[in-house]
Amino acid sequence: MKSGLDTAQLMVKVQAWGRELALSQIGVAGVDLSAAEPGLLAWLDAGFHGEMGYMASHGLRRARPAELVPGTVSVITARLDYLPQGTPDDWTEAERQRLQRPGEAIVSIYARGRDYHKVLRNRLQKLAERIAAEVGPFGHRAFTDSAPVLEAELAQRSGQGWRGKHTLILSREGGSMFFLGEIYVDLALPASEPVSDHCGACSACIEVCPTRAIVAPQRLDARRCISYLTIEHAGPIPEDLRPLIGNRIYGCDDCQTACPWNKFAQRSPLPDFDPREGLTGATLVDLFAWTEDEFLRRTEGSPIRRIGHARWLRNIALAMGNALRQGDDPAIRLALRSELEHADPVVREQVAWALAQAQPA
Known part of the structure; x- marks a missing residue:
């Protein structure tokens, strides 16, 4: 490493390199996150992490970057916008309209294109290589939602935005429709200035949540969150929550489409996120008609693939049941009956529940 760095x-150069790599914003945070530890422990103690056992098993390591990667003294954070290039100005209204069409399948916007883990990690690695070319070899490790990292806390401390009441990071320039990534480094870099909270008295995200998963400002019970239920949760979805999921089959964008700040959400220049x-x-x-082979083929390189075909069918069968509750559809009933004997017991139970939702003639 060059002396007298x-x-x-x-950091002026890193900012410029980041822009060349389509990273909308670069920030730097220190590694002392001790002030966040009590909140993390309280969230875990409340069981709000649900079946995400890794959240508890890593414990406070998540809030201690230097324990996760020894030698880390600074964390570079990056923002990558993901709204598709062709997104219309009235996109939030268009997304809300989808909820009024019970036969339509809704996939969360971020998951309609390529897996962001691969897209962002690749760019973070290239950024690290440019830094190495400038300063010489240095210790670093890049993360994109792939390790016990207190991502939102680091983003907030590094000036990426503030923690919205829905727990996501909000930016005045970019709303919340972006991914976050980090590079843990052994370089002592100047920390970015945090930004102030601009949610004010607004509680639109709390009020719109179908399952009331946002139990208080900046406090999310993942066990009730539709994103968690349709992606992370492996077993049967609790029956009392099923009607509230509607036609959402992978993730949920409601708290984001309701947020006034997302009128500033930025389109990605990358074709990776085009649907x-x-x-x-x-x-x-x-x-629902996709075979397992077709599911694997169509979701290659997509974040959806990791839930597997059975969970995909479970989610769609649930949405079909909700559609039948609103009005009979022979095509939906026929499709459901084709999977009554599915090999997976969770799928079989969900299909039987869905058929039982049909209004009696």
């Missing part, structure tokens, strides 16, 4: 000048065929505007019946 001018870290302020280095794949079948993941926007498709019917529940069409997606």
Whole structure:
């Protein structure tokens, strides 16, 4: 590493390199996150992490970057916007309208394109390589939602935005429609200035949540969150929550589409996040018909693939039941009956529940 390193000048260059890599914002945080530890422990003690056992098993290591990667003295944070290039200005209203079409399958916007883990990690690695070319070899490790990292806390401390009441990071320039990534480094870099909270008295995200998963400002019970239930949760979805999920089959954007700050959400310049065929505007019946081979083929390189075909069918069957509650649809009933004997017991139970939701003739 070069001696007499001018870290302020280095960060000017890092910002420029980040923009070249389509990273919307670069920040730097220190590694003392001790003030966040009581909140993390309280969240875990309340059981709000649900079946995400890794959240508890890592314990306070998540809030201690230097324990996760020994030698870390600074954390570079990065923001990557993900709204597709062709997103219309009235996109929030368009997304809300999807909820009024019970036969349509809704996939969360971030998951309609390529897996962000791969897209962002690749860019973080390239950024680290540029830094190494400038300063010489240095210790670093990049993360994109892939290790016990207190991501939102680091983002907030590094000036990426403030913690919204829905727990997501909000930016005045970019709303919340972005991914976050980090590079843990052994360089002592100047920390960015945090920004102040601009939610004010607004509680739109809390009020719109279908399952009331946001139990208080900045406090989320993941066990009630539709994103958690349709992605992380492996077993049967609790029956009292099923009607509230509607036609959402992978994730949920409600708290984001309700947020006034997302009128400033930025379009990504990358084609990676453009929606794949079948993941926007498709019917529940069409997606339910995917065989496991077709599911694997169509979700290659997609974040959806990791839930597997059985959980995909479970989610769609649930949405089909909700559609039948609103009105009979012979095509939906026929599709459901085709999977009454599915090998997976969770799918079988969900299909039987869905058929039972049909209004009696």
